[in-house]
Each structure stands twice: as C-alpha cells, then as structure tokens.
Amino acid sequence: MLNEAFAAAGAAAWGGLPFSELAEDMPPAAIVKVEELCPSPRTVLVAAFPYYAGERPGNLSLYARGRDYHQVVTGRLNTICNFLKEKYQNGAFLPAADNSPLPERQAAWRCGIGLRGKNGLVILPPYGSYVFLGTILTDVEVDLPSRTPSAHCVGCGKCLIACPGGALEEAGVDLDRCLSELTQRKGELTADQGALLKNHPLIWGCDTCQQVCPYNAAPALSPLPEFREGLVDALEGADLEGLTNRTFRERYGDRAFAWRGPAPLRRNLEARGE
Ligand code: SF4
Ligand code: SF4
Numbered sequence: 001m002l003n004e005a006f007a008a009a010g011a012a013a014w015g016g017l018p019f020s021e022l023a024e025d026m027p028p029a030a031i032v033k034v035e036e037l038c039p040s041p042r043t044v045l046v047a048a049f050p051y052y053a054g055e056r057p058g059n060l061s062l063y064a065r066g067r068d069y070h071q072v073v074t075g076r077l078n079t080i081c082n083f084l085k086e087k088y089q090n091g092a093f094l095p096a097a098d099n100s101p102l103p104e105r106q107a108a109w110r111c112g113i114g115l116r117g118k119n120g121l122v123i124l125p126p127y128g129s130y131v132f133l134g135t136i137l138t139d140v141e142v143d144l145p146s147r148t149p150s151a152h153c154v155g156c157g158k159c160l161i162a163c164p165g166g167a168l169e170e171a172g173v174d175l176d177r178c179l180s181e182l183t184q185r186k187g188e189l190t191a192d193q194g195a196l197l198k199n200h201p202l203i204w205g206c207d208t209c210q211q212v213c214p215y216n217a218a219p220a221l222s223p224l225p226e227f228r229e230g231l232v233d234a235l236e237g238a239d240l241e242g243l244t245n246r247t248f249r250e251r252y253g254d255r256a257f258a259w260r261g262p263a264p265l266r267r268n269l270e271a272r273g274e
Helices: 002-008 019-025 028-037 069-087 104-111 158-162 191-198 245-252 263-271
Strands: 013-018 043-050 093-096 131-138
Touching: 002 013, 002 069, 013 019, 013 104, 019 028, 019 043, 019 104, 043 069, 043 104, 069 093, 069 131, 104 131, 191 263
Parallel strands: none
Antiparallel strands: 013 043, 043 131, 093 131
8 A cells, every 4th residue: 555655646666664774874863863853763764756857958956956855755755644644543754855864865775775876876767866765754663565675886986987076985975075065055165166166067066976877878757747847957147136035035945956045056156257
C-alpha cells in the first residue's frame, strides 16, 4: 500500500529504515535535534522526486528554476503522512526536505535508492542525479520493504576533474571552494572565491559535477509539473532592480533561490560584470 501512496505522491523511488541504523551516520548533536523533533524516533522513510526539465539556457542552477522543492516535496510527503496517520492513528509523522537534521543521502543509500555518486549525490537512473530527496520521521515502527544498500557509481572521476573550484575530493566537498555554496553565501567573499564566481556561468548554484556525469547524459524528464512548468531560467540585473527584500520575496518567494534575498544574486551578477 505504501508503494501506491509514494507513487501517487510522485516519488520515483522510496525506502525506509530504522532510525537507530541511520543514527550510525549522524553526529550526536544531530541525534539530539531529531529527538527534540520526535522524542522516540523509530523509522525514517525517504523518497526521491525527479526535477530535470530539459536543457534550457539560463543562469540559475537547474534545481532552482522550478517551484521551491522544500515546499513541493514537503507538500507531496504530507499526502503520505495523511495516509500513514490513518493506518497508525497514534503516530507522529514529520515530513522534511533538506531542512531536517536527518542525513537524507545516507538514508537513501542505506535503503538502496539509486547509486552512491563520487560527487556525493544520489544517482537514480533514468533521472540521473536530478532528484530531490525528502524524509518522513516517525515514532512508529512502520512495516518496511526489504532493502539492499546502494552500489557505487562507475567511479569515472569526471566530476572531480571538472569541478571548477577543485572542491570535490574523495573525502567529500570543501564548501569554501564549492560554487554551489559560495553563490548562496552572504557578505564578502575572499579574492579567490570572487575569481571563481567571475568565471562561473551561474549566479545561483553549480551544476558542473552533475552535467559531466555519464548517468546524466540523457536524463528522463520530471513527471512533476511544479518542476517542469513556469520555470525561472535566468535572472538579469533588471529583474532585481529596485526590489527590496520584501518585494523580492513577493515576486520570487516560491523559488528555492529566494531564501537569501536579492543581495547574493546582485553580488554574483556584479562579480561577472553584469
Ligand atoms: S557543485 Fe560545482 S563547485 Fe561544488 S563540488 Fe560540484 S562542480 Fe564543484
Ligand atoms: S562523474 Fe563519474 S565518478 Fe563522478 S559521480 Fe558520475 S559516474 Fe561517479
């Protein structure tokens, strides 16, 4: 039955595992935060939602062009929470997308969702790594399907070679050199970081370690309208001119690039001389 519920919610894959197992991947502080949200955490469900909308010119990362995935994925997971509440009437079910202390990628890999990319991403053929992850945390012991942990990607190393900041290493990502992180950072950047921005084609995010990955050579399009329709592919200086934080949020508040306000976007445009 959960299979049908996740499919109806638009998930391309899902799985679940005991929280005690996922806790092995978590620092103590994150476990404390989880227990603040859910005092007796038992099960974590995790699902993947595709977002690829095709090759389109623009200067925003592909993940940020559609509706804000935090809102979309959480809303879609809420339909599953409602389904679970009928089955487990005394349970608490907490949906989240990229905004909870749970390590979503580790949860996905432990459940066998997709492959473990060397770029640190979940790769889910035929959607490639263009998937958002979301979780449901609950104090119920949910009946779970069997699982086999994810295999590794082919390990071609193209992502490591292509990374413009040299941020990708076998051990993980150095956020001080990762353009996905730097384009979102507030305030002053170092001269080296500014030079990276100057040569970067995007003013929000970075898709390079995804675009070079062979699993992303011809990804399947997302079936979800929130990520396929009404896209904002690019922002120019004129789009931001005269906007205050409030009017910026009124115009773009349903987009994932809006949470920092207009300042980092203006700075990033200026770094490129635009
Ligand atoms: S997002 Fe860009 S800068 Fe960050 S690790 Fe990937 S290729 Fe490197
Ligand atoms: S580019 Fe190669 S090494 Fe990197 S994630 Fe893709 S398959 Fe793995």
